[in-house]
Amino acid sequence: MTTVAEEIRVAEFRRELGLESLIDVHTHFMPKRVLDKVWAYFDAAGPMIGREWPITYRADEDERVALLRGFGVSTFTSMLYPHKPAMAAWLNAWSREFAARTSGCLHTATFFPEPRAPGYVREALDAGAVIFKAHVQVGAYDPTDPLLDPVWGLLAEAGTPVVAHCGSGPVPGPYTGPEPIARVLARHPRLKLIVAHMGMPEYGAFLDLADRHEGVHLDTTMAFTDFVEEFTPFPPADRVRLADAADRILWGSDFPNIPYGYAHALDALTRLDLGDDWLRAVCHDNAARLFDRI
Numbered sequence: 646m647t648t649v650a651e652e653i654r655v656a657e658f659r660r661e662l663g664l665e666s667l668i669d670v671h672t673h674f675m676p677k678r679v680l681d682k683v684w685a686y687f688d689a690a691g692p693m694i695g696r697e698w699p700i701t702y703r704a705d706e707d708e709r710v711a712l713l714r715g716f717g718v719s720t721f722t723s724m725l726y727p728h729k730p731a732m733a734a735w736l737n738a739w740s741r742e743f744a745a746r747t748s749g750c751l752h753t754a755t756f757f758p759e760p761r762a763p764g765y766v767r768e769a770l771d772a773g774a775v776i777f778k779a780h781v782q783v784g785a786y787d788p789t790d791p792l793l794d795p796v797w798g799l800l801a802e803a804g805t806p807v808v809a810h811c812g813s814g815p816v817p818g819p820y821t822g823p824e825p826i827a828r829v830l831a832r833h834p835r836l837k838l839i840v841a842h843m844g845m846p847e848y849g850a851f852l853d854l855a856d857r858h859e860g861v862h863l864d865t866t867m868a869f870t871d872f873v874e875e876f877t878p879f880p881p882a883d884r885v886r887l888a889d890a891a892d893r894i895l896w897g898s899d900f901p902n903i904p905y906g907y908a909h910a911l912d913a914l915t916r917l918d919l920g921d922d923w924l925r926a927v928c929h930d931n932a933a934r935l936f937d938r939i
């Protein structure tokens with residue numbers, strides 16, 4: 646589909662639901678040289694990716710922002726994450742500036758287990774960060790690392806959501822899977838955690854976590870699409886649980902790093918057949934509530 650055809654398809658999706666706009670909690674914007682490296686990694690199908698992954702929306706930053714707006718996305722994020730120490734504070738400075746100059750972008754921040762983490766997380770919160778990203782798979786760190794304990798505490802206390810890639814897809818990391826992050830939640834039960842990618846492939850276990858903890862949400866990022874269903878299908882028996890968790894599921898796309906068009910991921914939600922109320926909650930209302938965007 647051309648970009649124009651995608652825009653028309655997404656506009657139809659919104660019109661059918663009576664939604665003026667979408668809120669996409671999982672979009673990637675980062676400094677150019679970092680994004681170039683990420684794209685090179687995807688191009689090479691690096692070991693954390695595990696398969697061929699052509700990037701659909703490889704374009705300049707301005708164009709990518711315009712594309713999202715063209716899809717009717719009123720609110721989005723700049724998910725960025727370090728894969729090594731001494732990088733997070735610099736990323737946070739960039740994303741703060743990016744959010745300031747990009748209307749609709751929620752001020753996003755990140756962290757890594759290192760002694761300075763509580764300091765720069767506090768600083769990001771004071772500067773107005775409203776969402777954080779933790780990449781347990783790429784960062785290959787233990788979320789229960791004592792260096793992170795004060796960080797989770799700060800986020801829980803502030804009530805600021807953190808999107809965590811903590812599931813074992815597309816390739817497991819040393820600390821992925823529901824157990825390590827469940828231990829974090831046991832220590833910080835008020836933490837507002839958004840499990841990225843519906844926790845794939847451990848979908849059921851992450852839905853269990855959402856059952857146990859009121860603050861646990863899941864983002865739909867890439868889940869239910871043809872690309873993911875081929876290798877890590879969502880268990881049909883758990884579909885009814887998606888209806889039960891209707892107020893905890895948030896639309897996320899992984900834009901621009903997706904190997905299919907934006908509209909396909911929305912169509913993948915529609916074909917779950919969970920109804921218009923569910924789609925409205927997931928694609929707009931839940932995130933509007935979480936981020937005070939009503």
Ligand SMILES: [Zn+2]
Nearest residue numbers: 671673724899
């Ligand atoms: Zn992502």
